[in-house]
Amino acid sequence: MTTKAAELLAIDGGAPVRAALLPYGRQHIDDADIQAVVDVLKSDWLTTGPKVGEFEAAFAEYTGAAHAVVFSSGTAALHAAAAVAGLGPGDELITTPLTFVASANCARYVGAEPVFADIDDGTLNIDPARVRERLTARTRAIVAVDFAGQPADLDELRELAGGRGVTLIEDACHALGATYKKRRVGTVADMTVFSTHPVKHITTGEGGFVTTGSEALATALRRFRGHGITSDARARHEAGSWFYEMTSLGFNYRVTDLQCALGLSQLRHADTWLERRIAIAARYTKAFAGMPEIALQQVRADRQSGWHLYVIRIRASRLAEGHNRDTVFRALRAENIGVNVHYIPVTWHPYYRERGHGPGECPVADAAYAELLSLPMFPTMTDADVDDVIAAVRKVLVAYLPH
Numbered sequence: 359m360t361t362k363a364a365e366l367l368a369i370d371g372g373a374p375v376r377a378a379l380l381p382y383g384r385q386h387i388d389d390a391d392i393q394a395v396v397d398v399l400k401s402d403w404l405t406t407g408p409k410v411g412e413f414e415a416a417f418a419e420y421t422g423a424a425h426a427v428v429f430s431s432g433t434a435a436l437h438a439a440a441a442v443a444g445l446g447p448g449d450e451l452i453t454t455p456l457t458f459v460a461s462a463n464c465a466r467y468v469g470a471e472p473v474f475a476d477i478d479d480g481t482l483n484i485d486p487a488r489v490r491e492r493l494t495a496r497t498r499a500i501v502a503v504d505f506a507g508q509p510a511d512l513d514e515l516r517e518l519a520g521g522r523g524v525t526l527i528e529d530a531c532h533a534l535g536a537t538y539k540k541r542r543v544g545t546v547a548d549m550t551v552f553s554t555h556p557v558k559h560i561t562t563g564e565g566g567f568v569t570t571g572s573e574a575l576a577t578a579l580r581r582f583r584g585h586g587i588t589s590d591a592r593a594r595h596e597a598g599s600w601f602y603e604m605t606s607l608g609f610n611y612r613v614t615d616l617q618c619a620l621g622l623s624q625l626r627h628a629d630t631w632l633e634r635r636i637a638i639a640a641r642y643t644k645a646f647a648g649m650p651e652i653a654l655q656q657v658r659a660d661r662q663s664g665w666h667l668y669v670i671r672i673r674a675s676r677l678a679e680g681h682n683r684d685t686v687f688r689a690l691r692a693e694n695i696g697v698n699v700h701y702i703p704v705t706w707h708p709y710y711r712e713r714g715h716g717p718g719e720c721p722v723a724d725a726a727y728a729e730l731l732s733l734p735m736f737p738t739m740t741d742a743d744v745d746d747v748i749a750a751v752r753k754v755l756v757a758y759l760p761h
């Protein structure tokens with residue numbers, strides 16, 4: 359890094375790089391989105407109506423999947439995927455420690471246990487070699503998370519799962535629109551899970567999806583979403599029938615027509631928003647590539663990341679004594695840059711410590727966690743916004759260099 363005189367940081371009383379906070383993620387809602395929701399409010403069906411099937415069909419088309427089943431959240435979608443994969447008490451589900459807790463919790467929802475396989479230090483995705491070590495006769499599923507949007511090593515994981523009756527579930531909550539060896543995410547794993555929470559690629563407020571190529575799994579997922587009942591209210595209405603049967607224990611994980619109309623309207627932007635995320639990531643990478651105080655997530659040439667997050671790793675050993683990710687985080691917040699940390703390893707949470715997990719179990723993820731910082735990343739960020747983030751990161755690191 360070029361050594362210029364350090365500016366006074368906002369945390370030390372200087373002027374912040376930005377006057378108001380730039381958030382790390384933010385949805386974009388336009389007039390067409392609002393009108394789509396209003397139209398549903400004026401219609402006959404607020405839930406279990408026509409927008410649900412329309413949104414599912416559009417999502418299937420976008421991802422290229424044969425079937426797309428919408429849920430009330432990404433977490434509900436993960437629960438459903440674990441359930442229809444047949445997991446239950448005594449079974450194990452292998453996942454990464456560097457993820458949102460829901461990727462592991464879905465095992466617990468069905469009485470199974472999550473087993474954590476450490477990550478690859480470069481890509482930050484689950485390491486297939488560590489997965490291999492964790493496979494047992496009880497393993498029934500692998501939940502591979504596409505960290506920050508970069509697809510996991512799906513072929514290697516598929517090979518480990520194949521022939522053992524292990525279901526490959528891809529948690530692609532970061533990866534809508536991403537590709538793996540030219541294939542769209544949503545078509546590669548046995549089941550692929552997405553979220554439409556406001557910080558994700560498109561939003562329905564709360565919502566999620568499972569895509570699958572299997573008609574049997576799609577039917578089971580729909581049934582799980584609706585109480586384990588064999589028909590939905592609208593189908594009965596249209597058939598003029600009152601009869602229904604509950605054949606398995608399901609939930610009410612439905613999503614409303616208001617949300618589906620919003621999602622349909624949002625989906626129009628998915629490609630242009632993804633292109634913008636890719637451009638923002640490229641601008642960050644160009645700025646940070648030559649800075650020894652920062653390490654970047656390794657990107658594999660055979661896949662296109664969805665760039666839900668842009669993470670950097672702060673190399674504390676390059677900074678003055680006492681400085682590290684935590685002090686850089688606080689200084690950037692003071693500059694009004696909405697940085698975040700993804701993630702506290704799942705193994706560290708009190709709930710999982712009580713179940714025998716904890717620091718030291720996955721040392722690569724533990725070390726990454728100490729360094730990781732997520733920078734603002736959302737499609738309506740301007741180049742000037744991106745440049746403010748870059749300027750603030752530079753300003754803080756220059757101030758924290760050893761003297």
Ligand SMILES: *Cc1c(COP(=O)(O)O)cnc(C)c1O
Binds near residue numbers: 433529552555566
């Ligand atoms: C957002 C997210 C989820 C959960 O999705 P919700 O829609 O918030 O329930 C699960 N896994 C990962 C990796 C996520 O980022």
